[in-house]
Amino acid sequence: MTDITTIHPVTDRGQSRMINRFIGRYWLVATLVVMIAVFAFLKPQLLDNSNIATILRSSALMAIMILGLTWVIAAGKIDVSFMQVAALSNMMTAWLLASGSGWPLAALGGICVGALAGLLNGTLIALLRIPPLIVTIATGGICASIAAALGKGTSIRIADPGPLGEMLFTNWGPVPVIAVVAALLYLISWYAQEKLTFGHYIFATAQNEEAVNEAGIPARSLILFLFVFSAVLSAIAGVLLAASLSSGQPMIGSSYFIDGLTAVLLGGMMLRIGKPNVLGTTTAILLLSVLVSGSAMFGWADYQRQIIKGVLLLVGVAVAMRAGRRISSHSQGA
Amino acid sequence: MHRHSILPTGLGRSLAFVTLVIIIGAAFTAVEPRFLSTQNIAAVTRHMAANGLAALGLTFVVIVRKFDLSFAGTACFAAMTIGFLIAGGYDLWLCILIGVLAAVVVGTFNGIAISYFGLPDIVTTIATGSIAGGLAFLYSRGRTIFQNFVTSGILDLNDARILGYSVSFFFLIALYAVAWVFMHRTRYGASFYATGENPVSAYFSGVPTKFYTMLAFIICAATSALAVVLILAESGTADTNEGANLLMPAYAGVFLGAALLGGTSVLATLAGTFLITMLLDGFSLLGVPYYYSDGVVSLILLAGVVLFDARVRQLFADLVSFVRPSTQVRENRT
Numbered sequence: 001m002t003d004i005t006t007i008h009p010v011t012d013r014g015q016s017r018m019i020n021r022f023i024g025r026y027w028l029v030a031t032l033v034v035m036i037a038v039f040a041f042l043k044p045q046l047l048d049n050s051n052i053a054t055i056l057r058s059s060a061l062m063a064i065m066i067l068g069l070t071w072v073i074a075a076g077k078i079d080v081s082f083m084q085v086a087a088l089s090n091m092m093t094a095w096l097l098a099s100g101s102g103w104p105l106a107a108l109g110g111i112c113v114g115a116l117a118g119l120l121n122g123t124l125i126a127l128l129r130i131p132p133l134i135v136t137i138a139t140g141g142i143c144a145s146i147a148a149a150l151g152k153g154t155s156i157r158i159a160d161p162g163p164l165g166e167m168l169f170t171n172w173g174p175v176p177v178i179a180v181v182a183a184l185l186y187l188i189s190w191y192a193q194e195k196l197t198f199g200h201y202i203f204a205t206a207q208n209e210e211a212v213n214e215a216g217i218p219a220r221s222l223i224l225f226l227f228v229f230s231a232v233l234s235a236i237a238g239v240l241l242a243a244s245l246s247s248g249q250p251m252i253g254s255s256y257f258i259d260g261l262t263a264v265l266l267g268g269m270m271l272r273i274g275k276p277n278v279l280g281t282t283t284a285i286l287l288l289s290v291l292v293s294g295s296a297m298f299g300w301a302d303y304q305r306q307i308i309k310g311v312l313l314l315v316g317v318a319v320a321m322r323a324g325r326r327i328s329s330h331s332q333g334a
Numbered sequence: 335m336h337r338h339s340i341l342p343t344g345l346g347r348s349l350a351f352v353t354l355v356i357i358i359g360a361a362f363t364a365v366e367p368r369f370l371s372t373q374n375i376a377a378v379t380r381h382m383a384a385n386g387l388a389a390l391g392l393t394f395v396v397i398v399r400k401f402d403l404s405f406a407g408t409a410c411f412a413a414m415t416i417g418f419l420i421a422g423g424y425d426l427w428l429c430i431l432i433g434v435l436a437a438v439v440v441g442t443f444n445g446i447a448i449s450y451f452g453l454p455d456i457v458t459t460i461a462t463g464s465i466a467g468g469l470a471f472l473y474s475r476g477r478t479i480f481q482n483f484v485t486s487g488i489l490d491l492n493d494a495r496i497l498g499y500s501v502s503f504f505f506l507i508a509l510y511a512v513a514w515v516f517m518h519r520t521r522y523g524a525s526f527y528a529t530g531e532n533p534v535s536a537y538f539s540g541v542p543t544k545f546y547t548m549l550a551f552i553i554c555a556a557t558s559a560l561a562v563v564l565i566l567a568e569s570g571t572a573d574t575n576e577g578a579n580l581l582m583p584a585y586a587g588v589f590l591g592a593a594l595l596g597g598t599s600v601l602a603t604l605a606g607t608f609l610i611t612m613l614l615d616g617f618s619l620l621g622v623p624y625y626y627s628d629g630v631v632s633l634i635l636l637a638g639v640v641l642f643d644a645r646v647r648q649l650f651a652d653l654v655s656f657v658r659p660s661t662q663v664r665e666n667r668t
Contacts, residue, residue, distance in 0.1 A: 130640065137581075137585050138633075138636045139632070141629055142636075144628055149623070149626060153624070261457075261460055301475070307464070310465035313457065317453050
């Protein structure tokens with residue numbers, strides 16, 4: 001939104017600006033390090049091999065689910081359907097397995113329904129220019145309904161978690177294989193975001209979609225691609241969750257919703273301030289996972305963690321603002 | 335601002351809406367004659383009340399071109415506050431007043447953070463919604479509160495009838511009447527629209543735009559608390575996720591209404607909410623399982639937004655003129 005009364009300081013001491021920039025860029029990493037140190041000091045079992053593996057495994061699933069979301073929000077759009085897309089692909093996989101098909105077909109089926117949901121999102125938003133928040137609220141509702149309908153309102157048990165289940169619970173030392181996969185995925189994405197023009201186009205689209213279009217870049221195709229990409233990755237996470245939980249859950253847990261958005265937006269307060277980016281998302285996911293694991297050791301209830309995450313998100317926005325940069329508004333859903 | 339003073343784009347759309355309602359009503363009655371029974375009409379009007387109240391507050395936020403994703407969490411918090419006070423044996427009206435005030439505190443926080451500190455609306459309201467939803471657990475550690483509900487008189491809000499209809503419906507109509515006069519017959523309402531249309535020119539025309547933005551968030555929080563009072567009266571217990579189901583219908587009501595009547599307004603929201611409630615009620619009469627209801631609402635929302643979106647109709651008009659070159663081709667760049 002256009003801000004009309006904020007006075008932007010024209011002259012600023014170079015040194016304080018540098019400090020501000022540094023805080024703005026790296027405060028999230030610093031918070032992560034401090035949090036690990038404090039938790040590890042009070043509860044040394046946080047750094048047990050098995051616990052590290054648990055943290056990394058849940059982080060990896062989360063990371064796969066919201067990689068696409070990071071870029072959707074970086075392009076100035078919003079996708080609130082990712083959790084329901086994951087739930088739908090999760091139920092689809094379980095349903096296909098229950099009706100007798102093998103894992104490859106079931107996983108493919110799950111990913112395909114996810115891609116369809118993404119295509120619906122992308123078409124309505126990029127081609128028909130309907131506000132992304134409205135579209136994704138609606139497609140989210142549709143996905144949730146279909147997911148529940150597949151299991152007639154309850155969950156579907158999976159007898160054999162298959163090769164994916166085996167892969168999920170294989171560790172190399174304290175590092176699960178899936179975390180390595182996620183890390184590789186993020187490395188490639190980081191390269192695409194920082195070194196290829198693709199990444200520039202994403203951030204440019206957030207600034208001025210029309211200008212990007214006029215410059216000869218197919219902004220609409222880019223947005224369409226981003227929504228499909230986001231949904232496909234959520235769907236892959238849904239398939240992995242089916243193997244991990246040995247069941248299809250129509251309500252895969254609203255915790256993924258708030259955690260996913262918190263991670264992307266907190267991550268957007270790091271490195272490129274006000275711009276969600278894959279490295280920021282990674283840091284924020286690790287931060288949230290350590291918080292969940294550490295607070296579980298202290299016996300904090302779920303709702304207490306929910307309050308902490310909310311406060312963290314608010315503080316994150318406020319800190320990044322104080323660091324002296326104008327945050328580009330994420331409210332471009334309008 | 336005159337074009338907002340009556341129905342947004344005149345009689346044509348209103349007539350189309352009435353026709354739509356009659357067609358849908360006739361279709362349901364043909365399949366299930368009970369649809370037109372007084373009992374069912376009374377049920378429709380009662381179910382409309384809670385969703386209608388939440389949608390009314392959201393209308394204000396959407397008119398100033400913001401989004402509020404926190405009101406569902408805020409409503410949960412208000413519900414548990416009211417439940418806790420009722421269990422404590424306080425006077426019912428005092429309980430409701432304090433519950434609404436609790437919501438107003440959250441709304442004020444949203445408003446100040448977004449309008450005066452310029453924080454992005456979607457991020458901020460996701461965070462405060464999460465915090466408020468977490469705070470709802472504080473009173474009873476998440477347990478359902480039911481003590482004193484029968485003796486407190488809150489159930490009368492659901493059961494009492496005037497002329498055969500629930501009092502909550504008359505309350506809804508009264509509040510919409512007040513909101514309509516305020517929004518479409520006073521300069522304060524015009525200021526809300528001006529803030530949404532163009533905050534810079536509104537500011538230079540003497541409208542305290544930040545104040546109006548804040549006010550919109552406060553109104554949204556307050557009406558969601560009122561909505562949850564009706565839900566409490568219907569269920570007879572206070573649960574921590576009592577308000578969670580308000581989000582979807584409220585957004586659907588506001589945006590479906592806006593799509594049908596050609597602009598966001600108090601009457602458009604009333605129309606959208608009425609249509610959705612009618613459809614949901616019809617489907618539940620036909621025995622459609624509960625888990626389809628979100629999907630149905632979402633589909634209606636998407637269909638409404640797509641079919642009535644000016645840009646989409648322009649697209650079809652262009653397509654028709656392209657197919658039949660004899661018709662006058664309008665020069666229109668999108």
